[in-house]
Amino acid sequence: MSxxxxxRQWLDDRFGWDELMAFVRHKTVPTHRFxxxxxxxxxxxxxxxxxxxxxxxxxxxxxxxxDGAFESVQYIMTNVRFGWLIRSIHSWGANVMxxxxxxxxxxxxxxxxxxxxxxxxxLSGMILLFLVLxxxxxxxxxxxxxxxxxxxxxxxxxxxxxxVIGHWILVFLRGGDDVxxxxxxxxxxxxxxxxxxxxxLFIGLHLFLVQRFGMSVPxxxxxxxxAHPEKAREVRFFPNFFLRELMAWYVxxxxxxxxxxxRPWELGAKADLFGSAPAGIRPEWYFMFMFQTLRFLxxxxxxxxxxxxxxxxxxxxxxxxxxxxxxxxxxGGRGKRWIAGLGVFALAxxxxxxxxxxxxx
Amino acid sequence: xxxxxxVRLSLESGGKIGLVDGALGLCARIFVACLFCGVLFLxxxxxxxxxxxxxxxDCHSQLDAPYHVDPAEYSQSIHAQKGITCAGCHxxxxxxxxxxxxMSKAAGFKGRPExxxxxxxxxxxxxxxxxxxxxxxxxxTDQYSQxxxxxxxxxxxxxxxxxxxxxxxxxxHDIQPPNDPRARVYPVNVAxxxxxxxxxxxxxxxxxxPTNQLALYDTSVHHKALVEGGDLSxxxxxxxxxxxxxxxxxxxxxxxxxxxxxxxxxxxxxSSPHKDAFATLGLPGCVTCHSNHGILHPTDxxxxxxxxxxxxxxxxxxxxxxxxxxxxxxxxxxxDASITRSREILNTAEQAGVEVGQPKMELDQARDxxxxxxVSIHSVxxxxxEENLEAGFKVTEATxxxxxxxxxEASYRRRGLALSLIFIFATVLGLYLFIRQLERKPx
Amino acid sequence: MQPTDxxxxxxxxxxxxxxxxxxxxxxxxxxxxxxVLRYIIPPKLAELxxxxxxxxHVGDLRPNSGKIFRFGNRxxxxxxxxxxxxxxxxxxxxxxxxxxxxxxxxxxxxxxxxNGKYTVTGANISxxxxxxxxxxxxxxxxxxxxxxxxxNS
Numbered sequence: 001m002s003x004x005x006x007x008r009q010w011l012d013d014r015f016g017w018d019e020l021m022a023f024v025r026h027k028t029v030p031t032h033r034f035x036x037x038x039x040x041x042x043x044x045x046x047x048x049x050x051x052x053x054x055x056x057x058x059x060x061x062x063x064x065x066x067d068g069a070f071e072s073v074q075y076i077m078t079n080v081r082f083g084w085l086i087r088s089i090h091s092w093g094a095n096v097m098x099x100x101x102x103x104x105x106x107x108x109x110x111x112x113x114x115x116x117x118x119x120x121x122x123l124s125g126m127i128l129l130f131l132v133l134x135x136x137x138x139x140x141x142x143x144x145x146x147x148x149x150x151x152x153x154x155x156x157x158x159x160x161x162x163x164v165i166g167h168w169i170l171v172f173l174r175g176g177d178d179v180x181x182x183x184x185x186x187x188x189x190x191x192x193x194x195x196x197x198x199x200x201l202f203i204g205l206h207l208f209l210v211q212r213f214g215m216s217v218p219x220x221x222x223x224x225x226x227a228h229p230e231k232a233r234e235v236r237f238f239p240n241f242f243l244r245e246l247m248a249w250y251v252x253x254x255x256x257x258x259x260x261x262x263r264p265w266e267l268g269a270k271a272d273l274f275g276s277a278p279a280g281i282r283p284e285w286y287f288m289f290m291f292q293t294l295r296f297l298x299x300x301x302x303x304x305x306x307x308x309x310x311x312x313x314x315x316x317x318x319x320x321x322x323x324x325x326x327x328x329x330x331x332g333g334r335g336k337r338w339i340a341g342l343g344v345f346a347l348a349x350x351x352x353x354x355x356x357x358x359x360x361x
Numbered sequence: 362x363x364x365x366x367x368v369r370l371s372l373e374s375g376g377k378i379g380l381v382d383g384a385l386g387l388c389a390r391i392f393v394a395c396l397f398c399g400v401l402f403l404x405x406x407x408x409x410x411x412x413x414x415x416x417x418x419d420c421h422s423q424l425d426a427p428y429h430v431d432p433a434e435y436s437q438s439i440h441a442q443k444g445i446t447c448a449g450c451h452x453x454x455x456x457x458x459x460x461x462x463x464m465s466k467a468a469g470f471k472g473r474p475e476x477x478x479x480x481x482x483x484x485x486x487x488x489x490x491x492x493x494x495x496x497x498x499x500x501x502t503d504q505y506s507q508x509x510x511x512x513x514x515x516x517x518x519x520x521x522x523x524x525x526x527x528x529x530x531x532x533x534h535d536i537q538p539p540n541d542p543r544a545r546v547y548p549v550n551v552a553x554x555x556x557x558x559x560x561x562x563x564x565x566x567x568x569x570x571p572t573n574q575l576a577l578y579d580t581s582v583h584h585k586a587l588v589e590g591g592d593l594s595x596x597x598x599x600x601x602x603x604x605x606x607x608x609x610x611x612x613x614x615x616x617x618x619x620x621x622x623x624x625x626x627x628x629x630x631x632s633s634p635h636k637d638a639f640a641t642l643g644l645p646g647c648v649t650c651h652s653n654h655g656i657l658h659p660t661d662x663x664x665x666x667x668x669x670x671x672x673x674x675x676x677x678x679x680x681x682x683x684x685x686x687x688x689x690x691x692x693x694x695x696x697d698a699s700i701t702r703s704r705e706i707l708n709t710a711e712q713a714g715v716e717v718g719q720p721k722m723e724l725d726q727a728r729d730x731x732x733x734x735x736v737s738i739h740s741v742x743x744x745x746x747e748e749n750l751e752a753g754f755k756v757t758e759a760t761x762x763x764x765x766x767x768x769x770e771a772s773y774r775r776r777g778l779a780l781s782l783i784f785i786f787a788t789v790l791g792l793y794l795f796i797r798q799l800e801r802k803p804x
Numbered sequence: 805m806q807p808t809d810x811x812x813x814x815x816x817x818x819x820x821x822x823x824x825x826x827x828x829x830x831x832x833x834x835x836x837x838x839x840v841l842r843y844i845i846p847p848k849l850a851e852l853x854x855x856x857x858x859x860x861h862v863g864d865l866r867p868n869s870g871k872i873f874r875f876g877n878r879x880x881x882x883x884x885x886x887x888x889x890x891x892x893x894x895x896x897x898x899x900x901x902x903x904x905x906x907x908x909x910x911x912x913x914x915x916x917x918x919n920g921k922y923t924v925t926g927a928n929i930s931x932x933x934x935x936x937x938x939x940x941x942x943x944x945x946x947x948x949x950x951x952x953x954x955x956n957s
Contacts, residue, residue, distance in 0.1 A: 053840075057840065057843055057844070060843075060844065067855050068855075071876075074716070074718065077716045078716040078718065078719070079847045079849055080843060080846075080847055081839075081842040081843055081845065081847065082839035082840075082842050082843045083843060084714065084715075084716070084774075085774075085839055085843075086839070086840075086843055088714075235800075239799065240796065240799065240800065243792050243795065243796050243799075244792075244796060246792055247789050247792045247793065247796075250785050250788050250789050250792070250832070251785070251789060253785060253832075253836070254781075254782050254785040254786075257778050257781055257782065257785075258778065258782075261714065261774050261775060261777075261778040262714070263714070264714035267716070267718075592899070592900075592932065592934075593934075594899065594918075594931070594932030594933075594934070595932075621919070622918045622919050622931065622932065623918070623919070624916075624919040625916055718877065722877055722878075726903075729902070729903060732902075732917075733916070736916075777835075780835060781832065781835035781836070784828055784831040784832035784834075784835050785828075785832050786828075787824055787827065787828035787831065787832075788825065788828030788829050788831075788832050789828075790824060790828070791821060791824035791825030791826075791827075791828045791829070792825060794821040794824065794825070795821050795822070795825050798817075798818065798821055
């Protein structure tokens with residue numbers, strides 16, 4: 001017996017390796033004109049992996065205290081060999097990952113992959129999206145510069161708008177009434193322990209569900225293939241689809257490298273808790289559409305504060321979106337159209353508001 | 362301090378509130394007038410902050426100029442805050458609402474002093490050390506004796522009452538201490554206060570002295586530091602001319618005035634050949650090159666042999682001064698250019714993504730050295746200037762090297778990226794071909 | 805017509821692709837791992853202190869003298885007085901930011917720009933400076949003299 005096959009035998013005796021491999025070998029991916037969207041999920045997972053690796057490397061030098069945070073990031077950027085690369089990849093990677101996560105969500109939405117039996121896959125995915133946004137928000141404070149300090153102030157202020165429990169949420173997030181060193185410690189704990197733990201759980205669940213139900217085929221393709229079964233196409237996941245994914249992942253790595261080398265992430269000015277807000281503070285781009293909406297709302301709409309109404313509407317929209325599969329009863333016709341319309345509106349709103357926020361500056 | 366209302370006073374001194382009866386006579390009418398004032402006072406918005414009897418304002422707040430005094434204004438003033446009533450300066454009886462009693466000579470009423478009498482008037486208290494100790498032991502009490510030595514004081518003694526007296530600078534009923542921003546003698550406001558006369562060409566006509574000082578001062582670095590920068594230590598008129606003993610510093614003593622802050626420059630000047638040369642020519646130190654009121658931020662162009670160089674006012678081609686000026690100018694400009702060069706390369710490196718905070722901080726040291734060199738030109742000695750410049754050049758050389766290293770690092774990163782991109786491209790191409798191969802239908 | 809036997813070309817072609825893929829994977833893996841390995845190795849300068857900094861060593865200063873050291877991103881001044889006490893202050897003058905120096909003839913800290921004067925404990929006693937100099941705690945550890953930012957929240 002060769003070394004490889006004796007190892008295989010060892011694994012099979014204990015873990016049912018052969019059965020597992022059989023599953024992997026037989027897993028297929030349907031191919032049609034929308035197949036390229038299937039890459040987005042795997043890309044998000046890959047980028048998450050990059051974030052974990054670069055994040056762990058940054059942990060070797062980062063210090064989560066108001067006296068040490070900025071200096072340790074400066075140290076990483078200037079003194080640690082390739083520190084600039086690891087740090088910039090982490091910062092850029094975060095943004096690219098959030099972009100692919102959102103794109104993945106919208107593609108699943110428009111391709112209607114959330115239909116029965118995949119409702120929980122959608123739900124776990126939405127939870128993952130919120131976790132990822134939480135990663136973004138908590139991570140943004142860690143370099144402890146003026147922009148991140150004030151973006152955190154503004155962001156947590158918005159959290160306080162939630163009725164009844166808003167103030168409690170604010171105090172819980174900030175570790176006190178104001179943004180301070182306590183907030184930094186807390187966000188650090190959230191960013192490197194709590195969120196990774198939760199994310200691991202939900203990624204595991206999400207991936208299991210995806211494997212369990214296989215890849216969904218969009219309704220239009222489904223109909224086509226029903227009518228003409230000979231047109232149905234699929235490829236083996238391993239190695240065909242996976243090798244293609246690998247190509248995409250490599251290109252993404254190259255892109256991250258270029259971003260790190262040509263557009264390194266800046267240090268900024270060290271956060272000064274007593275300083276006044278610098279001009280042009282704003283949250284990161286993925287929160288901009290909400291930020292811009294709240295800027296548009298007047299101070300009071302009838303008896304309700306404008307901000308409160310905005311937060312409530314976003315909350316409601318988020319809830320509807322999250323529980324979407326339970327609204328889409330798959331009966332087709334008018335039901336299908338209003339959901340598709342909702343999706344188009346949501347995407348247009350997101351893109352439009354974000355673009356406006358940047359161009360109107 | 363007791364609080365007394367005008368009405369109650371009237372009641373106490375006069376008896377009943379009653380109807381006016383023409384047969385009661387002048388006393389009754391006066392009494393009623395006081396009552397009327399008292400009632401008015403009750404309904405007026407003001408109340409004396411210093412809670413002493415001060416009935417003077419009851420009437421004087423209602424009268425027209427020149428008898429008008431604004432009670433609100435007075436109550437904010439430092440005298441009122443310290444509990445001094447009108448009688449404190451003007452004499453009389455502030456507790457009485459009877460005009461005759463209140464302003465009687467017997468009660469010591471002095472009335473309104475003439476301008477010529479004002480300094481003595483104020484000095485009655487402000488020159489009495491024992492009295493002033495009761496209010497603020499650290500206040501000076503020599504203002505009057507200083508004033509007598511000033512140009513203003515001397516001219517006043519000769520009978521000229523157009524000159525400044527205490528009230529012209531400090532105000533009359535709205536006097537604030539000099540450290541209060543509302544004071545006319547608060548450092549930021551001093552130039553404007555002096556300029557009220559000294560910038561008024563018509564008013565100053567008889568004196569035949571320039572009236573452009575305020576305009577010139579407003580263009581100066583000192584004005585900028587004081588008014589725009591909020592630096593209260595920056596000089597204004599009184600800093601150099603004195604306040605109470607105001608007089609222009611003489612030609613021979615200007616250097617002493619400037620050297621209170623600009624010590625180094627004065628020391629260097631004193632040990633330079635210019636000191637004796639200027640003294641012989643009767644030229645004031647400092648002012649000859651920098652002017653007195655319109656002191657602008659000096660530039661490297663001040664020194665040298667070009668047309669706007671100040672040296673050329675006295676020196677001419679060929680003399681040792683000319684040679685020195687020429688060389689010094691060249692060296693200063695050289696270091697300045699070197700600093701700019703270093704700064705530019707560091708900025709370029711920063712733009713390329715390399716962190717250069719440390720060399721940038723070190724470059725500030727070179728700027729300090731250049732400043733020291735510019736100070737040392739007052740010795741008009743090339744060797745002294747070069748001493749400071751040398752240190753600066755060392756720094757700019759080191760930081761320029763750091764900048765080059767940073768650019769090298771940037772280039773290293775790009776090359777590394779290019780290399781890894783080649784590998785990535787090779788892998789992607791390999792994957793693509795492999796997939797194609799894998800999926801090709803066997804023939 | 806007989807189809808040309810493609811066999812001889814295939815192995816070469818296949819080998820080329822395998823070589824390209826394998827080589828690319830290996831080379832790119834190295835180009836990813838190399839920076840990571842260099843990163844993990846700690847640099848010579850252990851930390852960019854902004855709170856605790858080595859200001860000098862015993863013997864660097866004679867009594868009644870001072871020297872400038874780097875504290876974070878700004879200069880600091882370490883003074884040894886004639887009665888052998890160490891003081892550490894920020895060397896940034898509170899007037900317009902010039903770097904101060906120690907004057908042994910005055911036993912005071914002096915700013916050459918506008919003649920501002922401070923005591924060795926940082927109090928501004930003469931001239932334009934509006935505020936005292938920031939004081940640092942001096943910690944002696946063996947032969948090393950450390951300056952530490954005074955702890956206050």
